[in-house]
Amino acid sequence: MATTNDLKNGMVLNLDGQLWSVIWFQHHKPGKGGAVVRTKLKNIESGKTVDKTFNADVKVDVANVDKRTMQYLYNDGSNYVFMDTSTYDQIEVTPEIVGDAKNFLLENQDAIVATNDGRVLYIELPASVELTVEYTEPGLQGDRSTGGTKPARLETGHEISVPLFITTGEKIKVDTRDSGYLGRVSQ
Numbered sequence: 001m002a003t004t005n006d007l008k009n010g011m012v013l014n015l016d017g018q019l020w021s022v023i024w025f026q027h028h029k030p031g032k033g034g035a036v037v038r039t040k041l042k043n044i045e046s047g048k049t050v051d052k053t054f055n056a057d058v059k060v061d062v063a064n065v066d067k068r069t070m071q072y073l074y075n076d077g078s079n080y081v082f083m084d085t086s087t088y089d090q091i092e093v094t095p096e097i098v099g100d101a102k103n104f105l106l107e108n109q110d111a112i113v114a115t116n117d118g119r120v121l122y123i124e125l126p127a128s129v130e131l132t133v134e135y136t137e138p139g140l141q142g143d144r145s146t147g148g149t150k151p152a153r154l155e156t157g158h159e160i161s162v163p164l165f166i167t168t169g170e171k172i173k174v175d176t177r178d179s180g181y182l183g184r185v186s187q
Helices: 097-102
Strands: 012-015 018-028 036-043 051-054 064-074 080-085 092-093 110-116 120-122 127-136 149-154 159-163 169-173 181-184
Touching: 080 097, 092 120, 097 120, 159 181
Parallel strands: none
Antiparallel strands: 012 018, 018 036, 036 051, 064 080, 064 110, 080 092, 110 120, 127 149, 127 169, 149 159, 169 181
């Protein structure tokens, strides 16, 4: 248990049996009446975001979320298998929980797996990953580094937009939050 005065961004609360992550909070003292804490909460399972106001010093239930770095091993056809590198325990994660992270997961890559009471909540990847371009149309004479983009298929099978000068087989840096191209990787 904690009070609303102890809230921090990223903290996970258990409200009415559902897990909510604190995205934003603000202590507010109106001219009249008691202090309140305004929050923006995101439901971990559904992704729904709500605004909620608590009275100051109200007790809230903080959920115990265990975040561990695990290695992605393989997809067995229905689930994604991760291994804890310290204990060698393997867990299976459903595609619904992995979500868009599947577009950037390569075998033997590390990811943070967040669990609560043995139940996997979400997969967290680094802000950017380095992937190889599996296929893209060749650039044409006159293509410049500024200007247009073209589609490129990455080694994970995910398709993103890249500048015209990128060629098949090149290693590029990709933003895992919005699938954006961040630049070439020098080798």
